[in-house]
Amino acid sequence: MPPRRAVTGRSQEPRQRYVEELRLLRAEKGDSLRQLGDVLGWDWSLFGKMEKGETLGGPEVAQALDQHYGTAGLLLTLWELAAGDPTQFRERYRRYMTLEAEAVSMWHYAVSALPGLLQTEAYAHDLLTAGGISGEELTRQVEARIGRCQLLDGDNAARFRSVLSEAVLRTPLEDAREWRKQLEHLLDVSERRNIVIQVVRQEAGLHALTNTHTMFLRLLDGRTVAWVETGYSGELIQETAAVERLQLSYDLVRDLALTPVASRKFIRQLLEEASCEPST
Structure with a gap:
């Protein structure tokens, strides 16, 4: 897998970076959108919209994708940066969202x-x-x-x-x-x-x-x-x-x-x- 840029609070255009990572990771995995939907349990069209930048999806979707691709929180971090509200993700609320998804x-x-x-x-x-x-x-x-x-x-x-x-x-x-x-x-x-x-x-x-x-x-x-x-x-x-x-x-x-x-x-x-x- 090619090296990726570091993710920081100063990442440029985080929404675009998020979209690029979604496309790259799926291509590397070799999944079709329909296969991704079948494996993760969401309608495949959601992932298509995410890869076009039409929607971010929710944090639980980013977490599921991280688990599927083995990216250890990369996509959730990018999702948070793209969502653009750091105060919303205090540790206790992040923990709650993780538990909610489970x-x-x-x-x-x-x-x-x-x-x-x-x-x-x-x-x-x-x-x-x-x-x-x-x-x-x-x-x-x-x-x-x-x-x-x-x-x-x-x-x-x-x-x-x-x-x-x-x-x-x-x-x-x-x-x-x-x-x-x-x-x-x-x-x-x-x-x-x-x-x-x-x-x-x-x-x-x-x-x-x-x-x-x-x-x-x-x-x-x-x-x-x-x-x-x-x-x-x-x-x-x-x-x-x-x-x-x-x-x-x-x-x-x-x-x-x-x-x-x-x-x-x-x-x-x-x-x-x-x-x-x-x-x-």
């Missing part, structure tokens, strides 16, 4: 915004914009977030349950058409056998997770870890007793939620209401 099942509670794994591109765009992100950085972060949704695609995708506070569904996008698309997307993905969506109505009252976005990850070795997030920071919880306390709180909240069938009915009602409103 999880066999995930379950989540949302306080005020949809989890990234269920967001449409327009929703991600508006949410990140509200957080003060703009320009090329916004484009990169939207791409990264949508790329992570690949975790829920495919025959071997992780199982995912999301319990949504009603407040999440009562906070629409400014563009009514895009909000309808988001609600339609929730209904569509809830029909997948690996995804369950439930809603906690406002009349359920206060509970232990009222102000805490929480994601639990069940790993291959049987361990469960949790990611707890506010609007400004997140923390990876790995200590067993702490995770179990959070799990108990989550179970109590889930007991307050509508059934999956009733939740779909509720989302459909919101969609019907939104469809009667004029588009902005």
